[in-house]
Amino acid sequence: MTLIKKQLSGEDKAAILLFALGPEASAPLVEALDDATLTRLGRRMADLGKIDADVLNSVTEEYLKLHQSEDPLLRSTHKDVVTLFKFAIESDRADRLVNELNAPKKFTIWEKLSRLKPEMIAGYIENEHPQTIALILGNIDSSVASRVIAILPEEMRLSVVMRMSKIESVPRELVRDIEETLEKELSDMQGESGISFDGMVSVVDILKGLEKEVARPILDQLRDKDADLFTQVDRLLLIFEDLKELSDRDIQTVLKHISSDDLVKSLKGATDEVSERFFSNMSQRAAEIMKEDMAVMGPMKLADVEDAQQGVLKIIRKLDDEGAVNLGSSDDMV
Incomplete structure (x- = not known):
C-alpha cells in the first residue's frame, strides 16, 4: 500500500530511514536497539511496500540526493530487513530475530473474537455472568461489541452496559482465566464447514502470506469445491x-x-x-x-x-x- 505523508507514524519514519540508508549506514543506529524494538522496526520495514518519492523526500533529503531513480515508486522488502539484521548484529541474534519476523502473525483471543459474527459472539457469552460479558465486550473492537449488545436479551443489556462503564482495573489473573477459557472454546468451535476456528485462522494467515497471484487461484478453487468454507475464509480475509x-x-x-x-x-x-x-x-x-x-x-x-x-x-x-x-x-x- 502506498504510504501517505500525513499517515506516517514514528515507526514508519524510522523504518523508511533505515531502508533509505541501507545496511552499512544503518548498522550503528540499530546496534544498540533492544530485540523488541528491532522486531517492530523489522516488521514495519517488511510491510512498507511501495514508497512514494515524496514520502522519502519528507523523511530524508539526503536519501534522494544519493539515490536517483526513474521509477517514482521504490519498494522495501523482507530481503532488505534480513540484510540489515545480518549486517548490523551478531549472527545468532540476527537469525533468531529473522525467525521471529518470519513467524506467522498470531491473533490474540480478542482479535479472534472481533472477527467473528456478532451473533456467534452473543451465542457464546449470553449464559455468562453480566460482569464476565462486560469484561469480554470491553476488550474487543467497540463496533463489534455494540452490535453484540444489540443482540443480547433486552433484560441483560442495561446490566452489561452499566458494568462496562464501571470497569476500571481488573485483576490480571481473572483476565487470563477468561482468555484461556475463550481460547479453549474457540479451538473446539466448528463452523458451517466443520473446520475449527483456530484452523480457520491458520488458513487465513497462510493465504495472507502468499502473493496475490498465488492466493487468488486457491480461493477461486476453494469457492468451487466448498462454498461454505470459502465464505467463512473470505469474510476473515x-x-x-x-x-x-x-x-x-x-x-x-x-x-x-x-x-x-x-x-x-x-x-x-x-x-x-x-x-x-x-x-x-x-x-x-x-x-x-x-x-x-x-x-x-x-x-x-x-x-x-x-x-x-x-x-x-x-x-x-x-x-x-x-x-x-x-x-x-x-x-x-x-
Missing part, C-alpha cells in the same frame, strides 16, 4: 475494519464505485476511525450531508448493516482484482 488501512487515493476510488445509500448503511456499523477515513476524503459539504443522513436514519437491523458492508467489500475486492485499488502487500491482505 477482509473485514470492514481493514478499510482504515487504505490510502486516500484508494478511498477516493472506492467512493466513485459505491452508492451513498450503501455507504451510509455500512458506516452505521463501522468504527469512528473507519468512518473518518471516508469522511476525510469527501468534500466538507458531502461529509456533513452523509453524517446527517446517518443520524436521521435511526437504528438499523444488524443483518442489514452486515449485508451493506459485505456489498461494499465485494466491490472493493473486484476493484483490487482489476488493479484500481491496492489492498496491500502479501503481508497485509489478499
Whole structure:
C-alpha cells in the first residue's frame, strides 16, 4: 500500500530511514536497539511496500540526493530487513530475530473474537455472568461489541452496559482465566464447514502470506469445491475494519464505485476511525450531508448493516482484482 505523508507514524519514519540508508549506514543506529524494538522496526520495514518519492523526500533529503531513480515508486522488502539484521548484529541474534519476523502473525483471543459474527459472539457469552460479558465486550473492537449488545436479551443489556462503564482495573489473573477459557472454546468451535476456528485462522494467515497471484487461484478453487468454507475464509480475509488501512487515493476510488445509500448503511456499523477515513476524503459539504443522513436514519437491523458492508467489500475486492485499488502487500491482505 502506498504510504501517505500525513499517515506516517514514528515507526514508519524510522523504518523508511533505515531502508533509505541501507545496511552499512544503518548498522550503528540499530546496534544498540533492544530485540523488541528491532522486531517492530523489522516488521514495519517488511510491510512498507511501495514508497512514494515524496514520502522519502519528507523523511530524508539526503536519501534522494544519493539515490536517483526513474521509477517514482521504490519498494522495501523482507530481503532488505534480513540484510540489515545480518549486517548490523551478531549472527545468532540476527537469525533468531529473522525467525521471529518470519513467524506467522498470531491473533490474540480478542482479535479472534472481533472477527467473528456478532451473533456467534452473543451465542457464546449470553449464559455468562453480566460482569464476565462486560469484561469480554470491553476488550474487543467497540463496533463489534455494540452490535453484540444489540443482540443480547433486552433484560441483560442495561446490566452489561452499566458494568462496562464501571470497569476500571481488573485483576490480571481473572483476565487470563477468561482468555484461556475463550481460547479453549474457540479451538473446539466448528463452523458451517466443520473446520475449527483456530484452523480457520491458520488458513487465513497462510493465504495472507502468499502473493496475490498465488492466493487468488486457491480461493477461486476453494469457492468451487466448498462454498461454505470459502465464505467463512473470505469474510476473515477482509473485514470492514481493514478499510482504515487504505490510502486516500484508494478511498477516493472506492467512493466513485459505491452508492451513498450503501455507504451510509455500512458506516452505521463501522468504527469512528473507519468512518473518518471516508469522511476525510469527501468534500466538507458531502461529509456533513452523509453524517446527517446517518443520524436521521435511526437504528438499523444488524443483518442489514452486515449485508451493506459485505456489498461494499465485494466491490472493493473486484476493484483490487482489476488493479484500481491496492489492498496491500502479501503481508497485509489478499
